[in-house]
Structure formats: structure tokens, C-alpha cells
Amino acid sequence: MLTLGSKTSLDLLIARASARSISQRVLATEHAELARMRFGRFESTIEDSLNRWLPRLSKTAVENALKVAAACGAAFVCQDDEVWPSSLSDLGLGTPAGLWVRGNLAAITPSVAIVGSRTATGYGNWVCAEFVAALAERGIAVVSGGAFGIDAAVHRSANAMGAPNFAVMAGGVDQFYPSSNADLLRSVTSNGAVLSELPPGARPTRWRFLQRNRLIAALGRATVVVEAGHRSGAINTANHANSIGRPVGAVPGQICQSTSDGCHRLIREGFAT
Structure with a gap:
């Protein structure tokens, strides 16, 4: 997600984008090669990250903040x-x-x-x-x-x-x-x-x-x-x-x-x- 920047990454999380669609977005950027070198098969890495972070994305938490x-x-x-x-x-x-x-x-x-x-x-x-x-x-x-x-x-x-x-x-x-x-x-x-x-x-x-x-x-x-x-x-x-x-x-x-x-x-x- 770092290769997309914080704002785009947050937008994708809010939209509940799939690991595949996020992976495709990364491949379309100038940072695609960096992502491959750093994460290898990064679609599975993104999937793991989504599983960890999506449960923490709470509308209630935002409203409370x-x-x-x-x-x-x-x-x-x-x-x-x-x-x-x-x-x-x-x-x-x-x-x-x-x-x-x-x-x-x-x-x-x-x-x-x-x-x-x-x-x-x-x-x-x-x-x-x-x-x-x-x-x-x-x-x-x-x-x-x-x-x-x-x-x-x-x-x-x-x-x-x-x-x-x-x-x-x-x-x-x-x-x-x-x-x-x-x-x-x-x-x-x-x-x-x-x-x-x-x-x-x-x-x-x-x-x-x-x-x-x-x-x-x-x-x-x-x-x-x-x-x-x-x-x-x-x-x-x-x-x-x-x-x-x-x-x-x-x-x-x-x-x-x-x-x-x-x-x-x-x-x-x-x-x-």
C-alpha cells in the first residue's frame, strides 16, 4: 500500500477494494517494480494486510474521534x-x-x-x-x-x-x-x-x-x-x-x-x- 501513498490507500480501504484490484492499481504505477522486489507475490501480502486492518476500520471509531x-x-x-x-x-x-x-x-x-x-x-x-x-x-x-x-x-x-x-x-x-x-x-x-x-x-x-x-x-x-x-x-x-x-x-x-x-x-x- 505504501506505493500508492496514504490518501489513495485510505480511499481503497474505505471502498473495501479487493486485494486483486489493489494489486492491479500498484502494477499500474511507477512503483510496480519496487513492490515486486520488496514483497514478491504482493497480492497475498495485501490480502493478509486487509485481513488485519479492515476489522479496525470502524465508522463508529471515526465518529468518536x-x-x-x-x-x-x-x-x-x-x-x-x-x-x-x-x-x-x-x-x-x-x-x-x-x-x-x-x-x-x-x-x-x-x-x-x-x-x-x-x-x-x-x-x-x-x-x-x-x-x-x-x-x-x-x-x-x-x-x-x-x-x-x-x-x-x-x-x-x-x-x-x-x-x-x-x-x-x-x-x-x-x-x-x-x-x-x-x-x-x-x-x-x-x-x-x-x-x-x-x-x-x-x-x-x-x-x-x-x-x-x-x-x-x-x-x-x-x-x-x-x-x-x-x-x-x-x-x-x-x-x-x-x-x-x-x-x-x-x-x-x-x-x-x-x-x-x-x-x-x-x-x-x-x-x-
Whole structure:
């Protein structure tokens, strides 16, 4: 289904298309050879996928998600909407079918993604404040993940000056995560938006955090990593940015500071400047 893109795939699921008809659609695309190489006899793979996913396609679940969204002031934005961030199309087949948005997306372009460690130091907090202020002076919004540490410093700095900032969630927008950042994220909705590709009620998981990182990278014209450990999720975001041709910056720290190991590696290996 990846070779058809998220919107077409969703349309086919809603229409209850058969595995054979979906297979024929795939064969008619430029991705036919890729599908053969990746899945072999992919009609049977599609059949297995349909058997797993169709039972989860519930009209009631959709209606419930819309009710929960309305209750918390969220809306569903799709690719045809005027406020849809066109930069997401750079994700190709990974472009989300839509976004659940709590706030206003209007000021999201242009923007820069700033991410980093969940255990920020005073130095990292200072760097975030300086970057956010410099970008705000130039009319550039910031995007981050709403988590502890560097993410929180980014949003806090932007909110303090009333600058547009956007937080991409790894769960539904109806319940802010982490809950201790609820007030901070509520302020984000006043200056920008909290958004997610997952419906209201979805709970954050490790895989969903990694999945949402591609959205952070695509929403920004560039990605800046401020303090990141060797295996930080921020490195994953930087890799996504690099894969779609976005510039990546990494802020160096003290050579003995473990919270900057990831930044130093990005610079050392030529992935960031």
C-alpha cells in the first residue's frame, strides 16, 4: 500500500477494494517494480494486510474521534486544505493523509525544527532561547516535539515572546503528553498549534515517537539539534531531515559532556554543520 501513498490507500480501504484490484492499481504505477522486489507475490501480502486492518476500520471509531476532537477544540486538516503544510509532501509516500490540529497552522511556514535531549543543561536552554529569539526576529516559526528538556525550552522561549511555535505529538492531541507539560502545550495552542497524525485517544509509544520525528523534520526548512546523547531520538529526526535534503545543524558542547555526544557525532560524520 505504501506505493500508492496514504490518501489513495485510505480511499481503497474505505471502498473495501479487493486485494486483486489493489494489486492491479500498484502494477499500474511507477512503483510496480519496487513492490515486486520488496514483497514478491504482493497480492497475498495485501490480502493478509486487509485481513488485519479492515476489522479496525470502524465508522463508529471515526465518529468518536471527531467528537473528542470537537470537545478539545481540535480539527482534522487534510492535504486539500489551505493551511496544509506543503513541505510535508517532501516525505513522498510517507506523507500523512491528514493532521489533527489543536490551534492554528497558519504561521507554520516558514519554520525551523529545533530538537534535542530530554535532559537539557543550562547551556542547552540558553542556546534554545537565543535561537528562538533570532528566528522570531526574522519571522520564522519553530517546530519541536513538546517533550521535556530541549523541546520544552524551545516552546517555553517562543511562548515567552508570543512567537509562533508548533509541537508534534506522538499520540492524540486530546491529551497533552507529557502531562506535566500540559500548561506549556496549552500555551503553544495560543501561539501556534499542537498537531498529530494520530487520532484523538491514541497513546504515545516508542515507535510512534520515532514515527512522528519525520513530520518534525519535514515541517522545518532546516533541523537544528541542541544537545543530544549518542542514541537520542533527536538524531533520528536529524536523519529524517538529511534523507529529504534538509540542512542539519548541530550545536557543539563540551567534549566531555555526554548530552552532546550525538551532536558531536553528527558533525564528525559530516551529517551536520
